[in-house]
Amino acid sequence: MPKIVILPGDGIGPEVTAAAVEVLREVAPDVTFEEHAIGGGAYDQYGDPLPPITRDALADADAVLLGTVGGAHNSPWNLLPRPLRPESGLLALRKLLGCYANLRPVRVQPGLEHLSPLKPELARGVDILIVRELLGGVYFDQDRKIEGDTAYNTMRYTTAEVERVAKVAFWAAEQRRGRVTSVDKANVLEVSELWRRDVTALRDRDYRNIHLNHEYVDSVAMLIVSDPSRYDVIVTENLFGDILSDLAAVIPGSLGLMPSASLGDGAGLFEPIHGSAPDIAGKGIANPAAAIMSAGMLLRHGLKRSDAANQIDRAVALALREHPTPDLGGKADTKTFTRAVLNAMGSPSVG
Structure with missing residues (x-):
């Protein structure tokens, strides 16, 4: 049974990652999920932006889904020594996984x-x-x-x-x-x-x-x-x-339309390229499209399930046309957009 490690991260990361996991559960019900901390939140909890408990969980992961890392420009995290800053956790994560090739589709x-x-x-x-x-x-x-x-x-x-x-x-x-x-x-x-x-x-x-x-x-x-x-x-x-x-x-x-995959010799890392957007964190209005499309890339490149990935891509494209989020000139909040993606795949529910 494939294991995906979820690293929600900081800012809007937990919100958009939750949306992506909801979609993954719909198209890949056999997959197991294990959530751990990274970034600023991990430093606050463990004193380390990539703590040992997270590193240990990555050892047997089949793929990693990451939210966002970092805070506002005036965040106390930015005053830390460089090795303890949230972004250092991300660099360490890439190196730990051996992800040497970053794929960013621009479509x-x-x-x-x-x-x-x-x-x-x-x-x-x-x-x-x-x-x-x-x-x-x-x-x-x-x-x-x-x-x-x-x-x-x-x-x-x-x-x-x-x-x-x-x-x-x-x-x-x-x-x-x-x-x-x-x-x-x-x-x-x-x-x-x-x-x-x-x-x-x-x-x-x-x-x-x-x-x-x-x-x-x-x-x-x-x-x-x-x-x-x-x-x-x-x-x-x-x-x-x-x-x-x-x-x-x-x-x-919009950066909300930009997924990515980082591939190497082990488990791949999949994440939206946008930042943590702390100014809108917790408001429920973040665009989860990039995170959901990153989940599609996870299925395609990480689990070799192209059919499921194509299903996600088609559903996101339909939801973008019919239920755009505020950054795209629309009014759909995070849950509304996620529900639209699930509806396009035949599921009416959002967790």
């Missing part, structure tokens, strides 16, 4: 083009998958320091790290439209020269059916909002991927 739902800040003719039909390397680069390199009025971080990659995330991108492209854009800054950075060399060599060796294009990150930052339909799968390193995926998140019209 404009049919009939919802008007929500995008882009012109409808640009937004219509946008379907991009950003594959971000998640365990390397400046975020994880230990060669970092502040010394007086000087500070430095180091970006470092090995061929093995580049190849393993590129394989995920090429595999994804095989399931989609067969095009990969590798993003770097090879005209300036030696690490990007290695990245470009290794991605090209891998394609030429193992994925000759995939069309590979290389583009500089500054150019992609412009083109992803001015000509988004040019992209199918984008693969890039950690820092560039962080920035580009947040930029691309504006295209569908």
Whole structure:
């Protein structure tokens, strides 16, 4: 019986995660759930943003569903030493699970083009998958320091790290439209020269059916909002991927429409990309669509249940059209939207 570890986290995390679990129970009744703490709430309870009890539960998990981590900018959590801050719990979680490839789909739902800040003719039909390397680069390199009025971080990659995330991108492209854009800054950075060399060599060796294009990150930052339909799968390193995926998140019209999956050698991590939104936490108005779609990605990539994942995707698309939440210009609260998703799947109840 598959085991999913639920990490509701902070802010609106518990609300949107509860909605996603309700949907998962409907389409996967054989799955067991085990809930644990992470982030600021975990620090308050255990003095650790990723406490031992949570780490132990992850050891035999088949998948992990995460809510949100962190608080407001003026939260006391932000005054803690960096290793004790909520976000450090998230980084530690990714490293513990070995999740080196982050998949972020950027899709404009049919009939919802008007929500995008882009012109409808640009937004219509946008379907991009950003594959971000998640365990390397400046975020994880230990060669970092502040010394007086000087500070430095180091970006470092090995061929093995580049190849393993590129394989995920090429595999994804095989399931989609067969095009990969590798993003770097090879005209300036030696690490990007290695990245470009290794991605090209891998394609030429193992994925000759995939069309590979290389583009500089500054150019992609412009083109992803001015000509988004040019992209199918984008693969890039950690820092560039962080920035580009947040930029691309504006295209569908709301962060509440952006799920994600982080994959590696063990249990996958599935989470909405939006923040903890402490200003609306507890009000029952948070958009749970991204969390519910993340549950769909969990079924597809974590449990290999594509039919159930497709069922969730169709139900969410219908609910978005008929019962939009306040961030999408509608009035549906969290429970109303969740009920609409369940109704679309044939269930009238919300727990």
